[in-house]
Amino acid sequence: MTITPWWRDAVIYQIYPRSWADSDGDGIGDLPGITERLPHLAELGVDAVWLSPFYTSPQNDAGYDVADYRDVDPVFGTLDDFDRLTVAAHELGLRVIVDIVPNHTSSEHPWFRAALAAAPGRPERARYLFRDGTGDSGELPPNNWQSKFGGRAWTRLTEPDGRPGQWYLHMFDTSQPDLDWTNQEIRDEMQDVLRFWLDRGVDGFRIDVAHGMVKAEGLPDTDVEGDDSVSPTSRLPMWDQPGVHDIYREWRRIADSYAKEGEDADRILCAEAWVLPGEALARYVRPDELHQSFNFEYLMTPWLAADLRETISHSLAQAAAVGAPQTWVLSNHDVVRHASRLGYPQLPGLQKIAGIGPDSPQPDAVIGLRRARAATTVMLALPGSAYVFQGEELGLPEATHLPDDARQDPTFARTGxxxxxxxxxxxxxxxxxxxxSFGFGPSDRSWLPQPAEYGDLAPDRQRGVAGSTLELYRTLLRQRRERRLGRGDLTWLDGYPVDVLAFTVTSPEGAVTVLANLGTTAVELPAGCTIVASSSDIEPVRLLGADEAVWLEG
Structure with missing residues (x-):
């Protein structure tokens, strides 16, 4: 019997460890807190959990500045705590995915400390991208690259002898120096890190900034100004360079060496690659490279029927061309939650909201949640795999009124x-x-203040309550698994109004019709169909209202 690998239709739940559950009352989530709350995920019906970084770190970027890739930061616990978490997850039938951050280290990593103490040209500096400056005395940076967190991507050193010296590259915060992946020592080190965690029983890795490790030869200037997050990355010398694919072929061989023949035990690799167009992204999931890559084009597509149909069709075609499943996502730790993002007027074209503050135009919370529930109903029917961000199953909105003195994202500070x-x-x-702290921990401490409305959205207020967002997710996930929708084939349906997204997903377990009304006029459901799941209560009237979605059978 041929085994279809688990990851081809898995639903994977992202946990941001600082914010999931706090076991000791210090206001910061930790690994024992995660372990204690894992039954929630088993009941929810997901297949795996992905943990954002928990490694030793000064926490300048919430753990994405790693000082030791082989240990747990004391704020989160110990390696023994991680081992207990992994065992508990596996006993519940949940696989464990961990983050790896290969583009950069922390400035407190022993390698970077050694580089600072070394003279220009020494091997210690060859692990990072140190360069002489331009201008009459090297006072200008080596090129015009800008940090994703604001400001220029270069910082000049004061050399050990006290003189102004070389510059180092940091595509993110100054405390996150980029590694030089032309150095074989870097490749060997990161491969060893993969094996360290695979030996501890992890089921895969999510690769941070997967499109960023290799830079164009010579580090040329870029002609793209401002936010490049929705620009074709093939134009940019710091992103999506061909050399990254050589790295991932090596990593794939390592992951495959841990699989067990005859068992559904693949260890997987998933790319966080903000790459456009879709053809370029598909290269990351060719058969000898990564297993998955987040579909950020789908995440940024507005709640408009024509736009969504085009994105879904194109995404499925590009993945199929390389024999890979598509990987869908609506929210994560780097973007505005979709329960708030969809509460704004929707305009054609890819959209990415950087953040919402108290002085920003505020989203319509009612419309946002209604659209978010409908969008999730669409996403979880699509063939392929899907990722769910912690709390979206509760309908959590973005916290839009955080005071400035509470903010910790370095982006806020670097951009003033x-x-x-x-x-x-x-x-x-x-x-x-x-x-x-609404049960986040045993004290009232919380590293970021929780909005008052979060209390009414807690699981103990939603569990078992018909129509709640939590019960909607549980229904969708149960039906998705039973009907094997992730392994199905999608066919578009005609004959509906232009604002209605209509398709059928056919799997070995049968067919489900999905209708989503993105317009303002209610649509009558087809006669004789049974409602399998719906984003709102439409059973009595059999009308699909604005911003509602439904699964039908028959």
């Missing part, structure tokens, strides 16, 4: 507040409405 940053989607999750 011009960019609100990503803190709003990272606020700790509520668990019990009437408890301190």
């Amino acid at each position: 507040g011009a960019s609100i940053g990503r803190d709003g989607c990272r606020v700790p999750v509520p668990w019990e409405a009437g408890e301190p």
